[in-house]
Amino acid sequence: MSDHPSQQPSGANTTRPAPDRRVVLRSGFALAAGMSGAGALTAGCSVTGAVAHPAARASDTNPTARTARTSRATPTARTSGAPRAVPVAPSPRRFPDQPVEIAHGPRGRPQVALTFHGQGDPAIARAVLGEAEKGGAHVTVLAVGSWLDEHPELARRILDGGHDLGNHTLRHLDINAMSEADADAEIRGCAQRLRRLTGSIGTWFRPSRTAHASPLVRRLARGAGYPHVLSYDVDPLDFTSPGGPAVARRITGELRNGSVVSLHFGYADTVAALPAVLEDLHRRGLRAVTTTELLS
Structure with missing residues (x-):
């Protein structure tokens, strides 16, 4: 379970063609059988088994157009030519009735939040978003800053789908084990990339390699502009690649009103599990909404 995002020359800003894949991404549990065990591209955020992401490039150049838009469009096929303007993303909100670290939303409403750690193969990321949207779900993506360096176009794709986009640190290292200066650089480095690409530092902050932020990391997140830690x-430990059916069973077995689910881009099992998860939500009268909507 290591992080190996593809590389490109520093400062490049062209859309790369889709790689030649031996496996067709499709919905359903058949995907897990075809791709389970194939080199995972992003590690989970538990400390156990964590493998550090390679250091991010020193350059911070991504001249993506940033013309403000006030509404989100339905996702459409991207045409050739100059990049389209990225809509201005919402800024973080403070929820006075919620603690600094939020683990779930109100238990009295039939809503849940599916949240995704944003890193890994961009084709699988797009497949996750596509499955969510087919099922009428809006999700929350906590993006790794170095991943946005490699795939800046995905910021627009996420926002165009009506999803939340937030901060999952710059390099996806064990932030609780860092010095104050290094941890602050991880939070602010990702925030800078989000602001450059979307006009906002993102709606939420989630620490990397841990389920819970240390008091220091919570303080640094507030200083960077994030009132809450998510x-x-x-x-469901989808990053361990247990198979799509197992991921779905773990989610549906533990889910209840207000739940916040931790999932990952970059794993075929996650894509395979989503149709069954969303079908179960529909059967139980639950809606999958962004974390912001969950708490509003």
């Missing part, structure tokens, strides 16, 4: 109460 944790979760359901963790």
Whole structure:
């Protein structure tokens, strides 16, 4: 379970063609059988088994157009030519009735939040978003800053789908084990990339390699502009690649009103599990909404 995002020359800002894949991404549990065990591209955020992400490039150049838009459009196929303007993303909000670290939303409303650690193969990321949208779900993506360096176009894709986009540190290292200066650089480094790409530092902050932020990390997150740290109460451990059916069973077995689920881009099992998860939510009268909507 290591992080190996593809590389490109520093400062490049062209859209790369989709790689030649031997496996067709599709919905359903058949995907897990075809791709389970294939080199995982992003590690989970538990400390156990964590492998450090390679250091991010020193350069911070991504001249993506940033013309403000006040509404989100339905996702459409991207045309050739100059990049389209990225809509201005919402800023973090303070919820006075919520603690600094939020693990779940109100238990009295039939809503849940599916949250995704944003890193890994961009084709799988797009497949996750596509499955969510087919099922009428809005999700929350906590993006790794170095991943946004490699795939800046995904910021627009996430926002165009009506999803939350937030901060999951710059390099996806064990932030609780860092010095104050290094931890602050991880939070602010990702925030800078989000602001450059979307006009906002993102809606939420989630610490990397841990379910719970240390008091120091919570303080640094507040200083960077994030009133809350986003944790979760359901963790199906999809990054261990247990198979799509197992991921779905773990989610549906633990889910209840207000739950925040921790999931990951970059794993075929996660894509395979989503149709069954969303079908179960529909059967139980639960809606999958962004974390912001969950708490509003």
